[in-house]
Amino acid sequence: MPNLRVTVWNEGRHEKSSKEIAALYPQGIHGCIAAFLKDAGGITVRTATLDDPEHGLTDEVLASTDVLTWWGHMAHGDVQDSIVHKVQKRVLAGMGLLVLHSGHFSKIFKALTGTTCDLKWRESDDREILWFTAPGHPILTGLADHIVIPKEEMYGEFFDIPEPDETVMISSFTGGEVFRSCVTFRRGLGRIVYFRPGHESYPTYYQKEVQQVMINAVRYLTPTAHSAAPIFGNRKPI
Amino acid sequence: MPNLRVTVWNEGRHEKSSKEIAALYPQGIHGCIAAFLKDAGGITVRTATLDDPEHGLTDEVLASTDVLTWWGHMAHGDVQDSIVHKVQKRVLAGMGLLVLHSGHFSKIFKALTGTTCDLKWRESDDREILWFTAPGHPILTGLADHIVIPKEEMYGEFFDIPEPDETVMISSFTGGEVFRSCVTFRRGLGRIVYFRPGHESYPTYYQKEVQQVMINAVRYLTPTAHSAAPIFGNRKPI
Amino acid sequence: MPNLRVTVWNEGRHEKSSKEIAALYPQGIHGCIAAFLKDAGGITVRTATLDDPEHGLTDEVLASTDVLTWWGHMAHGDVQDSIVHKVQKRVLAGMGLLVLHSGHFSKIFKALTGTTCDLKWRESDDREILWFTAPGHPILTGLADHIVIPKEEMYGEFFDIPEPDETVMISSFTGGEVFRSCVTFRRGLGRIVYFRPGHESYPTYYQKEVQQVMINAVRYLTPTAHSAAPIFGNRKPI
Amino acid sequence: MPNLRVTVWNEGRHEKSSKEIAALYPQGIHGCIAAFLKDAGGITVRTATLDDPEHGLTDEVLASTDVLTWWGHMAHGDVQDSIVHKVQKRVLAGMGLLVLHSGHFSKIFKALTGTTCDLKWRESDDREILWFTAPGHPILTGLADHIVIPKEEMYGEFFDIPEPDETVMISSFTGGEVFRSCVTFRRGLGRIVYFRPGHESYPTYYQKEVQQVMINAVRYLTPTAHSAAPIFGNRKPI
Numbered sequence: 001m002p003n004l005r006v007t008v009w010n011e012g013r014h015e016k017s018s019k020e021i022a023a024l025y026p027q028g029i030h031g032c033i034a035a036f037l038k039d040a041g042g043i044t045v046r047t048a049t050l051d052d053p054e055h056g057l058t059d060e061v062l063a064s065t066d067v068l069t070w071w072g073h074m075a076h077g078d079v080q081d082s083i084v085h086k087v088q089k090r091v092l093a094g095m096g097l098l099v100l101h102s103g104h105f106s107k108i109f110k111a112l113t114g115t116t117c118d119l120k121w122r123e124s125d126d127r128e129i130l131w132f133t134a135p136g137h138p139i140l141t142g143l144a145d146h147i148v149i150p151k152e153e154m155y156g157e158f159f160d161i162p163e164p165d166e167t168v169m170i171s172s173f174t175g176g177e178v179f180r181s182c183v184t185f186r187r188g189l190g191r192i193v194y195f196r197p198g199h200e201s202y203p204t205y206y207q208k209e210v211q212q213v214m215i216n217a218v219r220y221l222t223p224t225a226h227s228a229a230p231i232f233g234n235r236k237p238i
Numbered sequence: 239m240p241n242l243r244v245t246v247w248n249e250g251r252h253e254k255s256s257k258e259i260a261a262l263y264p265q266g267i268h269g270c271i272a273a274f275l276k277d278a279g280g281i282t283v284r285t286a287t288l289d290d291p292e293h294g295l296t297d298e299v300l301a302s303t304d305v306l307t308w309w310g311h312m313a314h315g316d317v318q319d320s321i322v323h324k325v326q327k328r329v330l331a332g333m334g335l336l337v338l339h340s341g342h343f344s345k346i347f348k349a350l351t352g353t354t355c356d357l358k359w360r361e362s363d364d365r366e367i368l369w370f371t372a373p374g375h376p377i378l379t380g381l382a383d384h385i386v387i388p389k390e391e392m393y394g395e396f397f398d399i400p401e402p403d404e405t406v407m408i409s410s411f412t413g414g415e416v417f418r419s420c421v422t423f424r425r426g427l428g429r430i431v432y433f434r435p436g437h438e439s440y441p442t443y444y445q446k447e448v449q450q451v452m453i454n455a456v457r458y459l460t461p462t463a464h465s466a467a468p469i470f471g472n473r474k475p476i
Numbered sequence: 477m478p479n480l481r482v483t484v485w486n487e488g489r490h491e492k493s494s495k496e497i498a499a500l501y502p503q504g505i506h507g508c509i510a511a512f513l514k515d516a517g518g519i520t521v522r523t524a525t526l527d528d529p530e531h532g533l534t535d536e537v538l539a540s541t542d543v544l545t546w547w548g549h550m551a552h553g554d555v556q557d558s559i560v561h562k563v564q565k566r567v568l569a570g571m572g573l574l575v576l577h578s579g580h581f582s583k584i585f586k587a588l589t590g591t592t593c594d595l596k597w598r599e600s601d602d603r604e605i606l607w608f609t610a611p612g613h614p615i616l617t618g619l620a621d622h623i624v625i626p627k628e629e630m631y632g633e634f635f636d637i638p639e640p641d642e643t644v645m646i647s648s649f650t651g652g653e654v655f656r657s658c659v660t661f662r663r664g665l666g667r668i669v670y671f672r673p674g675h676e677s678y679p680t681y682y683q684k685e686v687q688q689v690m691i692n693a694v695r696y697l698t699p700t701a702h703s704a705a706p707i708f709g710n711r712k713p714i
Numbered sequence: 715m716p717n718l719r720v721t722v723w724n725e726g727r728h729e730k731s732s733k734e735i736a737a738l739y740p741q742g743i744h745g746c747i748a749a750f751l752k753d754a755g756g757i758t759v760r761t762a763t764l765d766d767p768e769h770g771l772t773d774e775v776l777a778s779t780d781v782l783t784w785w786g787h788m789a790h791g792d793v794q795d796s797i798v799h800k801v802q803k804r805v806l807a808g809m810g811l812l813v814l815h816s817g818h819f820s821k822i823f824k825a826l827t828g829t830t831c832d833l834k835w836r837e838s839d840d841r842e843i844l845w846f847t848a849p850g851h852p853i854l855t856g857l858a859d860h861i862v863i864p865k866e867e868m869y870g871e872f873f874d875i876p877e878p879d880e881t882v883m884i885s886s887f888t889g890g891e892v893f894r895s896c897v898t899f900r901r902g903l904g905r906i907v908y909f910r911p912g913h914e915s916y917p918t919y920y921q922k923e924v925q926q927v928m929i930n931a932v933r934y935l936t937p938t939a940h941s942a943a944p945i946f947g948n949r950k951p952i
Contacts, residue, residue: 116568177713415952473835
C-alpha cells in the first residue's frame with residue numbers, strides 16, 4: 001500500500017479555554033484524530049493548529065500533504081485569508097480535504113462550495129443515527145447499514161451546500177431533524193468529504209465506527225497517481 | 239396559464255378488498271387526488287385504474303397526457319408489461335411522471351431507474367417529518383421548511399435508487415429512520431418525481447401540505463413547449 | 477405571464493477602447509442584449525456597467541432584480557469585492573444569474589463555483605457547433621438539435637468547474653476542441669446558467685438562436701414564488 | 715495489490731461473418747482485450763461470448779466476477795433476457811460493468827439506464843479526439859489532457875442516457891459532432907462505466923492510450939471490500 005501523508009488541522013482553542021474539553025481530549029482533538037489514523041496503517045500523520053506559525057500550514061507542509069483534515073469552530077475568523085487561499089489552491093491541484101463537524105462554517109469550506117453552509121443546530125444530547133445511503137461506497141468499507149452515536153449536537157436541514165456529488169450518509173436526531181451528514185464534492189483535481197459528527201464536548205472521536213469512517217475517508221481522498229496539472233491557455237488546433 | 243392534462247392512475251384494489259380503506263377513500267385514492275388537482279386550477283384531470291380495459295392507459299389516453307401520477311401497491315405484478323413499456327416510451331418522449339408512495343416498487347419506476355427500489359418499512363403509526371433540502375425548488379412553492387404528517391407508514395434508507403438529480407425533501411420517522419422522500423430524475427425528454435407519503439390506511443392525501451406538494455409537482459413535471467423528438471441515426475457531417 | 481425583472485450587466489470597456497467593437501455594438505453589448513430581451517415580451521430590462529456608480533448594482537437595483545446577466549472580460553479585477561459579495565448573497569437568496577462567455581473568469585462566477593474556471597482558448601475564427609445534450613430542457617424551448625455559429629473564439633476543455641447539475645449543450649470547434657457550453661448550477665435558493673458564446677469581436681449576440689437561448693435562460697432562472705428565507709440557527713425539537 | 719477478477723464478454727459474431735474483422739482481431743475482440751488486461755498485472759481474466767452455453771455467463775462465472783466488460787453490436791436481440799436479468803442483479807449487488815462502444819444498445823445497458831441509449835452515428839473514418847473533463851479521476855491515471863484516435867466510427871449527441879454521475883471524457887469528430895465518451899453511473903452497490911471507442915473495423919483496441927483507459931476503468935470498477943448486502947424489509951425501530 002502506498003504511503004499516505006495526512007495533515008490533521010485543528011483550531012485547538014476549545015482545549016485551551018475549557019477544562020472539560022481539555023480533559024476529554026488531553027492531546028487536543030487533533031491528537032486524538034492523529035492517533036487513530038496512525039494506528040490504521042499506511043498513513044503518515046502530522047498535526048497543525050491555528051496558533052502555530054502560519055497556522056502550521058506552510059508551503060512545505062501543504063506541498064507534502066495528500067489529505068488535509070479540518071476541525072474548527074469558535075475562531076473561523078482568525079484563519080488568515082492568504083492561508084485559506086493557499087489551501088484552496090492545493091485542493092484544486094489534487095489534495096484531498098476532509099471537513100469535520102463545525103468546520104462547515106470554515107472559510108475554506110465556504111470558499112470551495114460558494115454557499116453560506118448554514119444549518120439548524122441544538123446542544124441537547126440528541127442521539128444521532130447515521131444511515132448509509134450509498135452502500136458500496138469506499139467510505140463505508142467495513143461498516144454496515146448505520147451508526148448510532150449516543151449523544152451529539154444536532155445539525156438540521158436545510159444545510160446550505162450545493163447538491164453533493166454523492167450523499168453517503170443521512171442522520172436523524174432525537175428531536176426529529178435530519179441532516180446530510182456525509183457528502184462528497186469534486187473541485188478541480190481534488191475531492192472533498194464533509195463528515196458531520198464531532199462536537200467538542202462529546203467523546204465522538206473515540207467511537208470505533210466514527211474512526212473507521214474517517215480512516216476510510218482519508219484513503220478515499222488520496223489523489224490518484226495522475227496529478228499532472230491540466231493544460232490551459234492559448235492553444236493551437238490539434 | 240396553459241392547460242395541463244393530468245391522468246391520475248391508481249391500482250384501486252385496496253379500496254375493493256378493505257372496508258376501512260373504502261371508507262377512507264370512498265372515490266378511491268385516485269378520486270381524492272383527482273379532486274384536489276381539479277380544484278387547483280388550470281389542470282384537466284382524468285383517472286384510470288388497473289381494472290379498466292388496458293388499465294385505462296390506451297394509446298389515446300397516453301398521447302393526450304402531459305403528466306401521469308402512479309399509485310400501486312398490492313398488484314404491481316398484474317400490470318401488463320406491454321403497457322409498462324408504452325408508459326416508459328411516453329416518459330422518454332417528454333411526459334412527466336409522479337410516482338407515489340408504494341409505487342416505488344412499480345414496474346414502471348423500476349424500469350426507469352434500473353435498480354431494485356427496495357427499502358426498509360414498518361406499519362406502526364410513525365410520525366413523519368419531511369424536511370426541505372432544496373428551498374427555492376418549484377415543488378416547494380408556497381411551503382416553508384418542513385411538513386409534519388401525524389401518522390404514516392415508515393420507509394427507511396437504504397432506498398435503492400440511482401443518485402437523484404435533485405433531493406428535494408428528506409423525512410425522519412419516530413423510530414429514528416430517514417428517507418429521501420422527494421427526489422427528481424430526468425430520463426430522455428421526461429422528468430420523474432418520486433414523492434413518498436400516501437399509505438392507504440392513513441388520510442394523508444387529505445392533508446393540505448401534501449396536496450400542495452402534488453399540485454406543485456405536476457406543474458413542475460409539465461413538458462416544455464419544446465417537445466420535438468431528438469434526431470438520431472446515420473448522419474452526414476455538418 | 478408574470479413580469480420578470482432582468483438587469484443586464486456589462487463591463488463595457490471594449491466598446492470604449494476599440495473602434496471595431498464600438499461599431500459592432502454601438503449601444504454596447506448590454507444595449508444589444510437588453511434590446512432583444514425587451515422584444516421577447518414579459519421582461520422588464522435595465523442595464524448596468526462597470527463604470528456606473530457602484531457598478532450600477534446598488535442595493536435597490538439588486539433587491540428589485542429577478543435575474544442578472546453578466547458579461548466581463550478585460551477588467552474583472554476592477555469589480556469591487558464588496559459588490560461581488562452582495563451579488564453572491566442575492567444569488568444565494570434566490571436571484572438568477574446568467575454568466576456569459578468571458579464572464580467565466582469573473583469574480584462572481586469563481587466565488588460561486590469555488591474553482592479556477594480556467595480553460596483553453598484561441599482567437600482564430602473557429603466555427604462553433606453547440607449540440608443539445610438535454611432535449612426537453614426549458615433552456616432549449618423552440619430550438620432543435622444544435623446551433624451553428626459561423627465564427628467564434630474557441631474555448632476548450634478542461635473547463636475547471638464543479639460537475640454541473642445539468643449539462644445542456646456541448647460545443648465543438650473547427651480546431652477539434654470541445655466545451656461544455658451551457659451548464660446549470662444551484663447555489664442556495666438561486667440558480668446559475670453559464671452560456672459560452674459571445675466574444676466581443678463577433679456579431680454573436682445578433683444571431684437569433686443565441687438570443688432565443690438567452691431569452692429562455694432568463695425565464696428558466698426566474699425565482700419561484702416561494703422565496704421565503706430558510707430557517708437556520710438554534711432550534712427546539714419539533 | 716489484491717487480485718481483480720475480470721470477465722471479458724464479447725458478442726463475437728463480426729469475427730465469424732467478416733474476414734476483414736477476423737484478420738484484425740484473430741483472437742476475437744475479447745481475445746485482444748483479455749491480453750492487454752492480463753499484461754497490466756494483478757488481474758485474472760476470463761472471456762465469454764454470445765455463442766457459449768448460457769453466453770458463458772453461468773451463475774458460477776458471474777459469482778466469481780468482480781468486473782464484467784461488454785462488447786456487442788449486431789446481435790443484441792440474441793442475448794437471453796434471463797441472463798440479462800442475472801447480470802443486472804449482480805451489478806446491483808456490487809459487480810462493476812464496463813460497457814464498450816456499440817454496447818450502448820445492449821439490453822443490459824438499457825436495463826440499467828432506463829433510457830433508449832440512442833445516438834447519431836456515421837462510418838466515415840472520422841478522427842476522434844477524446845478530451846478529459848475530470849482530470850484527477852482514477853480512470854485517467856497515467857494519461858494527460860486528451861487522446862487522438864486516427865480513425866473511428868462517429869457517435870454524436872444527443873446520447874439518450876440519464877445525467878451521468880461523472881463525465882470523464884467528451885469526444886469531437888472530424889464532422890463536427892461531440893459525444894460524452896466516458897461516463898460513470900452508480901446503480902445499487904455497483905458502478906458502471908461507458909467507454910465509447912472500439913468499432914470492429916478499426917484497430918482501436920490495439921492503441922496504448924485506449925488500453926490504459928480500460929485498465930484504469932476495470933480497476934476503478936472493482937467492488938470495495940464492503941460488499942455486505944443492504945438491509946431491507948420490515949424493521950423495528952432502533
